[in-house]
Amino acid sequence: MQKRALEHPNIEVMWNSAVNEAYGNEKGKLGGLKVQNVVTGEVTDLEVNGLFFAIGHEPATVFLEGQLATDEDGYIKVKPGTTETSVEGVFAAGDVQDKKWRQAITAAGTGCMAALQVEHFLEEHGIQEGKSDPVQSEQVRNDTSTLADQHGEANELLPNDRPEKMEIFEDGHSHLVHNHLSENGAPASPSKELVASFL
Ligand SMILES: Cc1cc2nc3c(=O)[nH]c(=O)nc-3n(C[C@H](O)[C@H](O)[C@H](O)COP(=O)(O)OP(=O)(O)OC[C@H]3O[C@@H](n4cnc5c(N)ncnc54)[C@H](O)[C@@H]3O)c2cc1C
Secondary structure: OHHHHHHOOOOOOOOOEEEEEEEEOOOOOEEEEEEEEOOOOOEEEEOOOOOOOOOOOOOOOHHHOOOOOEOOOOOEOOOOOOOEOOOOOOEOOHHHHOOOOOOHHHHHHHHHHHHHHHHHHHHHHHHHOOOOOHHHHHHHHHHHHHHHHHHHHHHHHOHHHOOOEEEEOOOOOEEEEEOOEOOOOOEOOHHHOEEEEEO
């Protein structure tokens, strides 16, 4: 695009310049611009009847400070077809990881993908890797299996070990809380909940 613009006979590039002022004409429309060369300070009067600002495509990823892998232009790298970044458990969606399309609909689509991937990640790791208390997590697995064995058709109340809710604490720990089943197969009271902890 840069090459095409530079080679186009109708385009004159004013390097190192900034628009200081846009002024109107007697018809109340744009009459021209005061353009200042930021190196020399010289101000040029440019008679034009149109002005378009291009804001560029710089992804706002500086705040990451290198914690996630980005490409040479600052876009977050994701595994193709997913929202997975270079750090397990961190997912990226939208324009910050989309160098090509950068549209509202694609941003929304990858946002949906990221949300689902987060959900799957939490489900998988909350049950399978209880880092802060492996014994307790093992107990949760055993208890859940036992419940499933005991309640037969009521197992559908625990589809895929889906967490009922997540609690996040100030120390960075999270708890996935699963509803226990009472004797008749219905969810039991909160006091009987099973809890899996992980970082
Ligand atoms: C002028 C213009 C016209 C467009 N027209 C169209 C169009 O017609 N159709 C179309 O489909 N798309 C259009 N787009 C593109 C569309 O707007 C984007 O693709 C879409 O908004 C991307 O969504 P996003 O959530 O990834 O990012 P954004 O909508 O940019 O949202 C990112 C948010 O993160 C915030 N943020 C940034 N850094 C931080 C930080 N460090 N901490 C906290 N918050 C932060 C920002 O303030 C912003 O609110 C247009 C874009 C522009 C600029």
